[in-house]
Amino acid sequence: METTRFCCIRHGETAWNTQRRLQGQLDIGLNDNGESQARAAGRWLARQGGIDHLYASDLSRAWRTAEHIGAALGLQPRPAPELRERRYGIFEGLTYAEARVTHPGPYARHEAREPDFVIPGGESLRQFHDRVTDRLCQLASEHGGQTLVLVMHGGVLDIINRFVRGNPLDTPRDFLIPNAGLNWISHGPGGWQLESWGETGHLAAGALDELK
Template sequence: MTVTRFCFIRHGETAWNTQRRLQGQLDIGLNENGEGQARAVGRWLARRGGIDVIHSSDLSRAWRTAGHVGMALGLTPLPAPGLRERRYGVFEGLTYTEAREWHPEHYARLEAREPDFVIPDGESLRQFHDRVTAGLETLLERHRGQTLVVVVHGGVLDIINRFVRGNSLSAPRDFLIPNTGLNWVVQDRDGWHIEAWGETPHLEAGALDELR
């Protein structure tokens, strides 16, 4: 039986995370706390061992996190641009409060999680889902039987969790997505399964949850 194990990691904290500001595909780097989180998760995974390969979104907050993990594991991260964060279009750069005030009609549809609502200059949840799951299937085909670390974003992890559990895109979220949280997902002959979600054994002070 071939078992492929994924350790999905949300990138370390950024200044915009602390400001409750929508990043989307704007290329925001880690803050000092995020750098420390990335180093900590790398050390934890190095003690665990057994990682074969690292892939990462090519946005700098994820790529920098993957670089710390790769340094600890002695592995060179490989880019996975298909696993970038959702394109939030007109919302990018705004706080959640600003997005609600400046674009109330669009924000209401975003908050309602309408799967086919295309954010102006952005993408719909369904488009985002299709992009992320295609990237996931590509990694599976390339690395069957291996254990992968994949550094991504909160929105990507939201899609992965729903895909694996078979939950609706529009359902309210019932799980946390902390910065540098460890999310273990397995694919075997019975399909996709979550082994563990949102674990932060490497963090002393916890981490901010992804807001959407």
């Protein structure tokens, strides 16, 4: 089995990120800072070289980030809708504070990270986990020995980090997920490995974490 490497990148910043508003699968575009972050990620990756393929969530904030990266790498993004953000249902469009007040019961279960709790109008953590990891494993199988860039969302990266490290879905998060941060994982004879996480040296200071 040949090792497949992945650089998993969260999309650049959006206006809703700065407002701490739950985007889910609503199609929110990048703000000016997000556009700059995406270009910076592309420049950094182009200097490293060795990227074979580029995949992205088809939501515009991720797709636009991938277009900037692809322009620097000379690669056309390929859509991977399985890497879309979690469907947050009734929470989408609300800030975290608004969701807590407007839907206190469901939000408490969401905040407790109950794996099988289906957000009304949305999906459960386990459903989300399964669609993301199924696609990730498929890509590892299809691209043995190659290096891929995947552009995605904060929630998707949360799932991937836990999956690679073998951590449960319901434990508190112990890692950051900054906008346009670079996160390297690989799959080879020894299984899944986390190589590095949350690299932001290519960005100006202040990249926002998914929950902060």
